[in-house]
Each structure stands twice: as structure tokens, then as C-alpha cells.
Amino acid sequence: MGTTAEYGQLFIGGAWLEPATADTIEVVSPHTEEVIGRVPHAARADVDRAVAAAREAFDRGVWAGRPLGERIEVVTRIKDALAARHEELARTISAQNGSPYSWSVLAQALGAVLVWDCAITVARDFPYEERRAGVLGPLLVRREPVGVVAAVVPWNVPQFVAAAKLAPALLAGCSVVLKPAPETPLDSYVLAGIAAEAGLPEGVLSILPAGRETGEYLVGHPGVDKVSFTGSVTAGKRVMEVAARHLARVTLELGGKSAAIVLPDADLDAAVAGIVPSAWMNNGQACVAQSRVLVPRSRYAEAAERLAAAAAELAVGDPLDPATQVGPLVARRQRDRSLAYIDLGLREGAEILTGGGRPEKLAKGWYVEPTLFGGVTNDMRIAREEIFGPVVCLLPYEDEEEAVRIADDSDYGLSGSVWTSDVERGIDVARRVRTGTYSVNTFGLDMLGPFGGYKNSGVGREFGPEGFAEYLEQKMIHLPAGYGTAPTQSAPDVPEAPAVPEERS
Numbered sequence: 001m002g003t004t005a006e007y008g009q010l011f012i013g014g015a016w017l018e019p020a021t022a023d024t025i026e027v028v029s030p031h032t033e034e035v036i037g038r039v040p041h042a043a044r045a046d047v048d049r050a051v052a053a054a055r056e057a058f059d060r061g062v063w064a065g066r067p068l069g070e071r072i073e074v075v076t077r078i079k080d081a082l083a084a085r086h087e088e089l090a091r092t093i094s095a096q097n098g099s100p101y102s103w104s105v106l107a108q109a110l111g112a113v114l115v116w117d118c119a120i121t122v123a124r125d126f127p128y129e130e131r132r133a134g135v136l137g138p139l140l141v142r143r144e145p146v147g148v149v150a151a152v153v154p155w156n157v158p159q160f161v162a163a164a165k166l167a168p169a170l171l172a173g174c175s176v177v178l179k180p181a182p183e184t185p186l187d188s189y190v191l192a193g194i195a196a197e198a199g200l201p202e203g204v205l206s207i208l209p210a211g212r213e214t215g216e217y218l219v220g221h222p223g224v225d226k227v228s229f230t231g232s233v234t235a236g237k238r239v240m241e242v243a244a245r246h247l248a249r250v251t252l253e254l255g256g257k258s259a260a261i262v263l264p265d266a267d268l269d270a271a272v273a274g275i276v277p278s279a280w281m282n283n284g285q286a287c288v289a290q291s292r293v294l295v296p297r298s299r300y301a302e303a304a305e306r307l308a309a310a311a312a313e314l315a316v317g318d319p320l321d322p323a324t325q326v327g328p329l330v331a332r333r334q335r336d337r338s339l340a341y342i343d344l345g346l347r348e349g350a351e352i353l354t355g356g357g358r359p360e361k362l363a364k365g366w367y368v369e370p371t372l373f374g375g376v377t378n379d380m381r382i383a384r385e386e387i388f389g390p391v392v393c394l395l396p397y398e399d400e401e402e403a404v405r406i407a408d409d410s411d412y413g414l415s416g417s418v419w420t421s422d423v424e425r426g427i428d429v430a431r432r433v434r435t436g437t438y439s440v441n442t443f444g445l446d447m448l449g450p451f452g453g454y455k456n457s458g459v460g461r462e463f464g465p466e467g468f469a470e471y472l473e474q475k476m477i478h479l480p481a482g483y484g485t486a487p488t489q490s491a492p493d494v495p496e497a498p499a500v501p502e503e504r505s
Contacts, residue, residue, distance in 0.1 A: 005037035010046055011192035013053030013203040020045035025182045025209055030098040030328035031318055031365045037096065039185045042208035044217050047177070050206035051223040054148045054175035057203030064145045064173030068128075072120055074199045075170055079116035081194040082159075086110050089159055092187045094319040097155055098327040098366070099282050101320050107282070112159040115463070118447035119167035122468045131484055138479040143472040145173035146249060147225030150218045152239070153188075154231050155181035155330050156285040156388075161253075162191060164451075164462045165228045170204070172471040174226070177206045179218055183330050185209035222246045226471065229253070230287075232386075233411075233456045240459070251460035251470050253287070253452060255386040256414030259407035260290040260443075261429060263400065263420040264298065268306060270441070271419035276310045278417065278443035280370050283327050284390035285334070287457075288415040288437070288445065292376075292383060294403050297396040304374050304394055308353040311370045311392070316359050326390055328365040335366035338389030342371060345382040345391075351375040353394070378406050386412070400429070407433050413454030417443050436461075 005027075009016040019040035027037035057063060063071070082089065089112075090104035099108055132139040151165035158180055169176050180188040192207045208214070212235070219227045220242040226249040229239045236252040243250050260275045262268070279290045295303040319327030329335045335358075342356055355371030368390055376383050376393040383393045397403040407416060417439040420426040426440035436453040437445065445451060450466035452458050461467045 004035060005186055005189075007037075007039045007189050010040050010042055010209075011189075011196070011205070011207040012046065012050050013057070013206055014196060014200055015202070016196075017049070019043065020049075025185060025211075027096050027183070027186055028331075029095060030330055031095075031320075033364055033366070037186045039189070039209050041182070042179075042210040042214050044214065046208055047214060047218050047221060050177045050208055051148060051218075051221050053203035053206060054177055055223045057201060058145070058147055058175045062201040063170075063175065063204045066173075068123065068171075071171055071173065072124060075116065075120060075167065077198040078194055079113055079120065079167075081198065082109070082116065082191070083113045085190060085194070086113060089187055089190055091320065092190065093158060093184065094327070096184045096186050097158070097285075097330045098319045100324045100327050102322055102324070103282060104319075108157060108159055111157075112163040115160060115163035115447050116167045118463065119163075119171055119468065122448065122465055123168070123171035126465060126468055134478070136478065137481040138484050140477040140479055142475040142477065143469065144475055146471050146473050147174060148223055149174045149176045149471065150221065150224045150227045150248075151176055151178045152215055152219065152227070152229045152231065153178065153180050155183040156282060156287075158184045159187055159191065161230045162188070164230075164467070166205075168462075168468045169228070169471045170200075172468065174471055175204045177208060177218060177224070179215050180207065180209045182209060182211045216242055219243050219248070220245060224248050227251070228462075228470070236458065249470075251452075251462065252458040253460075253462060254414075254456060254458045255388075255412055256287045256289070256453065256457055257292060257384065257386055257410050257412045258288060258290050258415040258417075258435065259292040259294050259410070259433075260416065261403045261407055261418045261433075262293065262295045262299070262303060263403075263418065263422075263425065263429070264296045265421045265425075266419040267421060268299065268303060272303075272306045272310055274419065274441070274443060275417070276307070276314070279392045280311065280314060280326060280390050283329055284338075284370075284392075285330065285388055287386075290415070290417055290443065291387065291392050292378075292407075293392060293394050294397050294406055295394065297398055300394075300396045304353055304372075307392075307394060308372050308374075311372050312354045314370045316367060316369065317362065326370050328367045329389055330366070332366050334389060335368055338368045338371075338387055338391055341382055341385075341387045341389070341391055342368075345373050345376075345380065345393075348380045348382065349375065350380060350382060350393070355390070378409050384410065404429060404432050411456045414452075414457035415439075
């Protein structure tokens with residue numbers, strides 16, 4: 001992105017329209033600290049227009065009333081266009097949020113394409129209707145689109161999270177108002193252009209870059225039936241509070257402080273090779289990052305040496321350089337936050353094993369060295385609070401029971417991993433740790449399974465049939481006694497839900 005990207009319109013209901021105000025968002029490169037783009041800042045009036053368009057489209061059934069096969073065709077065109085432009089998306093995201101380009105290609109762009117593809121697979125096979133033998137007679141259980149969805153996307157993985165919300169919502173038959181974060185709105189214009197050409201009916205999709213105030217107005221809008229939010233715990237609690245005023249359904253994917261447990265029998269070389277990329281992924285700006293590493297006290301010195309050496313070798317620099325492994329943080333405030341936590345860790349008595357400051361060779365940009373703390377106890381704030389930067393804590397434990405206790409001694413429960421030479425033993429640990437996702441001798445996030453968190457890490461699930469169901473209401477229809485035969489599950493191409501009534505009570 002050698003020139004400044006300038007956009008003057010908003011994508012509302014499938015059309016490019018003039019914004020309600022002249023307010024703009026300046027997008028600043030975290031590498032050069034220079035402005036690389038400007039987009040309109042959506043105002044309340046823009047939200048009103050977008051929600052009204054979405055409401056009308058849903059109530060008239062212009063999308064929800066289409067056969068599933070037709071919706072899949074349109075969504076497939078979106079997915080294919082994103083795949084064709086994945087390098088452009090990766091460059092745009094790296095330029096605006098600092099993700100290393102190699103990681104942006106795989107996780108930001110192609111990862112988003114995979115989310116769309118998996119959602120199509122789930123939608124095609126989902127049981128929209130099924131027959132049951134009820135106590136009082138036969139039943140027909142239907143799943144119908146929830147309605148108008150407000151989807152709020154964070155800055156760390158904008159296309160991936162947008163796909164996690166948009167793909168199932170659109171396939172389910174919902175209308176969507178998507179709000180990208182103000183730090184990273186440029187890739188959403190690529191998405192809007194693709195959606196405009198894909199064949200979505202008028203009103204079904206709007207994309208409104210904006211800050212927190214406009215976002216709060218959107219999630220609290222009485223025309224919204226469901227809110228899907230990804231972000232911080234504090235913001236998530238506020239979203240739930242505001243959405244509750246009109247009883248909108250809510251899905252929250254929030255923070256994490258995940259623990260990677262290295263068991264005494266683990267191959268340490270393999271464990272370090274697997275943990276390092278999952279601990280410092282996306283410059284540490286990942287809710288699922290393995291930011292606590294638990295190792296047996298008997299192997300602590302060996303593990304500390306190897307982890308510190310591996311972290312020190314990570315290439316830090318220009319996010320658009322394919323060789324870069326750790327780029328700058330998204331904003332000055334995020335850099336300052338990480339540096340403040342590093343100072344706090346030292347005051348708490350932890351020891352810096354590598355990193356701990358700003359890279360000497362990078363005079364500009366919001367960089368923090370990949371940092372590993374040793375001598376950490378789980379009551380320290382650096383071990384309990386989500387830093388969301390390239391700062392990782394190494395904690396010793398005495399036995400497996402203590403390792404599980406430390407892993408669970410957290411306000412979060414989003415992710416985690418265990419490393420061992422005995423896979424069955426690892427599975428046993430995975431069953432005991434209270435997190436929504438877990439990995440044994442690897443780190444992954446499969447889009448055909450449910451993703452979400454326990455405790456403060458969120459409410460509801462994304463991905464897989466479980467995530468798809470979040471965008472559907474359930475209806476029970478009582479049938480006359482003796483009607484039909486044994487309970488059966490209908491094929492996925494059953495007639496779609498009719499348009500909901502014109503007026504809402």
C-alpha cells in the first residue's frame with residue numbers, strides 16, 4: 001500500500017451511500033506511524049439506515065425466503081472472490097494492524113476463506129427440521145433465522161472474525177450490519193466490494209466502520225435481534241448489558257490467558273517448536289495465544305533456556321517483509337500497555353529471560369521485543385491479566401495435579417494445550433482443564449467444531465453446527481395424534497422459513 005487509501009462512502013444495504021456526517025477515521029500504519037487510509041466514520045443516523053434496510057429485507061423474506069441452495073450459491077461467490085484476492089487482503093491487513101505478512105496470508109486471509117468454506121459445509125448438512133415422537137403426539141422441530149444481526153469485529157483478526165459471523169448468519173438467512181474496528185477498516189472495503197458483486201439482495205448486508213459509541217448504539221438498537229461480538233471482557237459485559245435492554249440474543253467471544261502445559265515426559269524440542277508460534281502469534285495479539293507456559297520444576301531450567309533462545313531468534317520488523325515473524329502492535333496505546341506490563345512484571349519480582357523493551361534497530365513503529373518472563377507465580381498480574389502483546393510467562397509446577405490447578409486458576413477459559421509423549425495422558429489433561437478449546441501435542445482451531453470460552457472468555461459458540469445454531473431460532477410444532485410415522489430427520493433442502501410478519505410486536 002504505497003499510497004493513502006481514500007474511501008468516501010459507506011456500504012449500506014448493499015449500496016454505496018454518502019455518510020450522514022463528514023467525520024472520518026484515519027488509519028495509521030503501526031510500522032511507519034503515518035496515515036495510510038481514510039474512511040467515513042459511521043454515525044447513529046447511518047446505523048438507523050442500515051438497521052432499517054436490514055429489518056425490511058428480513059421482514060419481507062427477500063433472503064431468508066430463498067431456498068438454501070440459492071443462499072449457498074451467493075455465499076460461495078463471496079468465498080471464491082475472497083480466495084482470489086487473498087494476497088491483497090493479507091497486505092491490507094498487515095499494513096493496517098501490523099500482522100506479519102506470512103501469518104496474514106495463512107491466518108488472516110486464507111483462514112477467513114476456510115471459515116466461509118466450513119460454514120457452507122455446515123449449512124448444507126444442518127438439520128433444519130426434524131420429526132420427534134412427543135409425549136402428547138408427534139412434533140415437528142424447526143430452526144429458522146434469528147433475524148437482524150449486529151456483528152462487531154475486532155482489529156486483531158478482522159477478516160477471520162468477520163467471516164466467523166457473516167458466513168453462518170448469511171447462510172442461515174439473516175440480515176447483517178457489520179461494524180469493523182476503527183483501527184482496521186480498510187479490508188472491510190474489499191469485503192464490501194466483493195459482497196456488492198455477489199448477488200445479495202438489497203438490505204441484507206451493511207458495513208459501518210466506527211468507534212465504540214456508534215458500536216454501542218448498534219448493539220442496543222431495538223431493530224436488532226442478535227448481537228455477535230468479539231473483543232475484550234469489559235466491552236463484552238457492556239454489550240451484554242446494552243443488548244439485554246431489548247432482549248437481543250448475544251454471542252460473546254472475549255479474552256484468554258491460556259496455558260500450555262508441558263508434562264514431564266514431553267519431548268522438549270517438539271514442545272518448544274509448537275509453543276513458540278502459538279504463544280507469540282500475531283505479535284501476541286490473539287485471544288487464544290498460549291501466554292502462560294507451565295513446565296515441571298525438574299525441567300524448568302532447561303525449558304527456560306530453550307524457550308528464551310527460540311523467542312530471541314524471532315525476526316522482528318516490517319510486517320510486509322515476508323521474513324518477519326513479529327511485527328508492531330496495532331496502536332501506540334497497545335505498545336505502551338505491553339511495556340507497562342513488562343515494568344509491572346519486574347516490580348512483581350519476575351525475571352526477564354529475553355526481550356523486555358523496544359527493539360534498538362527500529363526507531364519508528366509500535367514495536368515491543370518478544371518477551372519471556374521467568375520466575376512467575378500465578379498470583380502475579382502478568383500471569384492473570386490479558387496483556388495482548390508479545391509477553392509470555394513461564395511458570396514451574398510440582399506435579400500434574402498442580403499443573404491443572406494452575407491452568408484452571410484463571411478468570412479465563414478459552415484455549416490451552418498439553419505436550420506429552422503419551423497422547424492418552426494428554427487427552428485426560430484436556431478433559432480436566434476448563435477451557436472451550438484444547439490441543440494435545442499441537443495447537444489448532446478447527447472451523448468444523450465449536451469455538452468459544454468458559455468463564456470470562458465468553459458466551460455461546462462460533463464455528464461448526466453449534467456456532468451455526470446461534471443464528472437460528474427453534475420452533476416446536478405440535479402435529480395431530482397419529483400423523484406421520486417414526487421420528488425422522490429431514491433433508492437439508494427442506495423449505496426455508498417464510499418471511500416473518502410485517503409488523504413486530
